[in-house]
Amino acid sequence: MAALPGSEEATAGRGPMVPRPFRVLARRQETVDTWTLTMEPTGGGTPPAFRPGQFNMLYAFGVGEVPISISGDPAGGGPLEHTVRAVGPVSAAICRTEPGEQLGVRGPFGSSWPVREAAGRYVVIVAGGLGLAPLRPALLEALALRERLAGLVLLCGGRSPAELLYRAELERLAADPRLDLGLTVDSAAPGWSGQVGVVPRLIDDAGFDPAAATAFVVGPEVMMRFTVDALLERGVDPAAIHVSVERNMKCAVTQCGRCQLGPTFACREGPVIAYAGIAPFFRGREI
């Protein structure tokens, strides 16, 4: 049986603050500044089990550590997978890690997307930009559980066609009868056959019953605010809308307080949080 995330077994007695060395197996460029790394434990064994939406602290030795959502298949059996955008010195160092080199990994930490709890309902996944990475495990789990769901909708927005993540996978999904896929970008040149416009505008025409929908939303916070508004306007229950709140996590174990959003620790109660529970802080400034 897989070890529970954050448990003594998962951390193999090291404690949650001690990274475990992982060797990079492959490095695939997704966009101009984003790479997907697959990794396995250096000392053998399998990566810890995780639930969709959880994150690891990835440590580039000698540079620093950052929280990165797991983007692989939660069914397990494969290597650990992370999609990382180079936005600063640590993430850039992680993105530069070549196959054979090592990274430190702590985790998995945090809450998860309630995919299994959505049995009998429509699962509506809304991703903006890099937000598709933390939602990919939820998508894979929803596809695996598809027969138990009323429907599955994936709506993705990006800056341009070239900056959409997992393009080849999205092209396969476009032909997959198990889900309804909507793609839109902020701007495009002729030749792009998808939509141009902002992702919240896909919600009006998406094929789901709002009274029986569970929505998962990840993206830049401005995009999430507009998306939540569009879901509420469509009639989705605030308690059935889940967002990913990503703050400046440092310790990932509620000790440093850097990720607090009001009374909520994003590393413990989050990153996946029901909108209804966080609504008073969702639009708060300087939080």
Next chain:
Amino acid sequence: MPTRSIDQLLATVPTFAGLPSDWLELVSGCGRNSGFEVGRYLAREGDPADAFYLIRQGRVALEIAAPGSGALMIETLGEGAVLGWSWLFPPFKWSFDARATEPVRAIAFDGACLRGKCDADNSLGYELMRRFAAVMLDRLQATRLQLLDVYGGVAGE
């Protein structure tokens, strides 16, 4: 297609839904069915804006040509969307190109015809302006969100 069918179609589209039947008849009297193959233009920048369209099926790209860049796609509009408001205001010229990216079926409304009916019945005119303002507000808000370039500016570590 008989005018009556356009009435019925209008009643199902959010922009016109809920209008009294006599107003729906007035509006539909200015409409005619039209179709566009992929690549055909519904409107060209600078041309007289003597019509607007209600898209029944297919997709239309709003584009603007820029030297050295070719056409830039600004937005796409699909089923149920209203295309065009330049018919409402002088100098009645299209500001962008509108190109069918899928086979399009639409209702084309004669702008001068509808303006005449709005002038003759100010209550109808006010109600239509209110509804078109809602379409403009929706597009303006979406455009502002696009302008923010939220996917480009990522906070550092």
